[in-house]
Amino acid sequence: MATAGKVIKCKAAVAWEPNKPLVIEEVEVAPPQANEIRIKIVATAVCHTDLHQILENTHEDCFPTVLGHEAAGIVESVGPGVTEYKPGDKVIPLFIAQCRECRFCKSPRTNQCDKAWLFPESRFTCRGKKVLQFSGTSTFSEYTVVNQMAVAKIDPAAPLDKVCLIGCGICTGYGAAVNTAKVEPGSTCAVFGLGAVGLAAVMGCQAAGAKRIIAVDINPEKAEKAKVFGATDFVNPKDHSKPISQVLSEMTDGGVDFSLECVGSVAVMRSALESCVKGWGVSVIVGWTDLEDFSARPLQLIAGRTWKGSVFGGFKGRDDVPGMVKAYMDKKLKVDEFITHNMTLDQVNDAIELMKHGKCIRTVLNVSPQ
Numbered sequence: 001m002a003t004a005g006k007v008i009k010c011k012a013a014v015a016w017e018p019n020k021p022l023v024i025e026e027v028e029v030a031p032p033q034a035n036e037i038r039i040k041i042v043a044t045a046v047c048h049t050d051l052h053q054i055l056e057n058t059h060e061d062c063f064p065t066v067l068g069h070e071a072a073g074i075v076e077s078v079g080p081g082v083t084e085y086k087p088g089d090k091v092i093p094l095f096i097a098q099c100r101e102c103r104f105c106k107s108p109r110t111n112q113c114d115k116a117w118l119f120p121e122s123r124f125t126c127r128g129k130k131v132l133q134f135s136g137t138s139t140f141s142e143y144t145v146v147n148q149m150a151v152a153k154i155d156p157a158a159p160l161d162k163v164c165l166i167g168c169g170i171c172t173g174y175g176a177a178v179n180t181a182k183v184e185p186g187s188t189c190a191v192f193g194l195g196a197v198g199l200a201a202v203m204g205c206q207a208a209g210a211k212r213i214i215a216v217d218i219n220p221e222k223a224e225k226a227k228v229f230g231a232t233d234f235v236n237p238k239d240h241s242k243p244i245s246q247v248l249s250e251m252t253d254g255g256v257d258f259s260l261e262c263v264g265s266v267a268v269m270r271s272a273l274e275s276c277v278k279g280w281g282v283s284v285i286v287g288w289t290d291l292e293d294f295s296a297r298p299l300q301l302i303a304g305r306t307w308k309g310s311v312f313g314g315f316k317g318r319d320d321v322p323g324m325v326k327a328y329m330d331k332k333l334k335v336d337e338f339i340t341h342n343m344t345l346d347q348v349n350d351a352i353e354l355m356k357h358g359k360c361i362r363t364v365l366n367v368s369p370q
Contacts, residue, residue, distance in 0.1 A: 015063055
């Protein structure tokens with residue numbers, strides 16, 4: 001492309017400091033260096049992890065930054081050493097890299113990678129200042145530069161304003177059920193929290209053959225949406241005077257086989273564990289938080305329950321994301337149903353407010369034409 005090798009001036013939403021609205025700025029995006037790819041972002045969604053960074057991260061050394069990590073775009077140019085991707089390829093940036101060479105990448109038991117959190121130097125500048133990259137992706141920008149280890153090449157026919165959601169929320173919830181919990185046919189499941197990740201977990205439980213899927217949320221408006229993704233029951237903890245774990249235990253003759261916590265609350269994590277049946281119950285922590293310690297009574301685990309964690313649903317990004325896109329293209333995976341709002345990058349703060357107040361499932365920001 002004509003821009004290859006040149007600095008691109010474009011629009012991005014910059015977080016200059018915590019707890020303040022993002023500012024639409026003109027930024028400079030430097031060309032990709034060795035093993036890097038510059039991507040034109042077509043669509044990006046707002047995820048709760050982006051809110052976490054703005055609202056809960058008060059470390060001044062994390063700002064200014066360009067947020068965003070759930071996106072899809074088109075390769076604009078590549079740096080030296082990049083052979084797997086070429087300009088024009090449709091891609092999804094990945095917030096967890098897959099180098100394919102370390103002991104973790106070579107193991108089928110995990111999607112961790114030795115280089116997963118070694119993010120490249122930022123290629124963004126604004127007002128003469130270096131702007132940090134978020135999660136190695138920074139997709140609230142018309143262009144971004146990503147290491148080739150953190151890019152999945154996808155079907156050229158895929159609609160980028162839909163499949164961008166596969167870059168985080170859908171894989172995170174769906175995979176937590178299918179890959180991490182390993183939900184079994186005929187089992188009973190409970191999913192705590194019905195944002196995009198929780199609804200994707202419900203969808204994963206259904207795909208795995210669960211016979212009963214209990215959706216748990218304090219927002220009664222989520223009940224009908226949960227049924228769209230396969231929930232058989234809806235429980236609002238506020239409707240009961242008993243602890244939710246006791247309610248679920250009474251509903252299921254002693255507890256569910258599998259529970260998935262998709263809120264990011266240590267109190268809910270414990271409730272999800274205690275909702276599992278003794279002997280073989282499996283509870284998976286999916287919701288992201290790093291603010292508090294979590295705890296439980298040892299007897300909960302001694303009695304035979306298993307407590308696990310999951311990030312990005314256990315999917316190895318470069319290998320597995322293209323398959324998830326194919327599943328959507330083959331109508332075997334719901335994606336469109338998650339999208340409740342479409343906006344532009346200029347409206348990013350409106351999208352953040354919608355998520356902050358639980359008024360959306362996913363808002364997709366249309367950044368550039370496909």
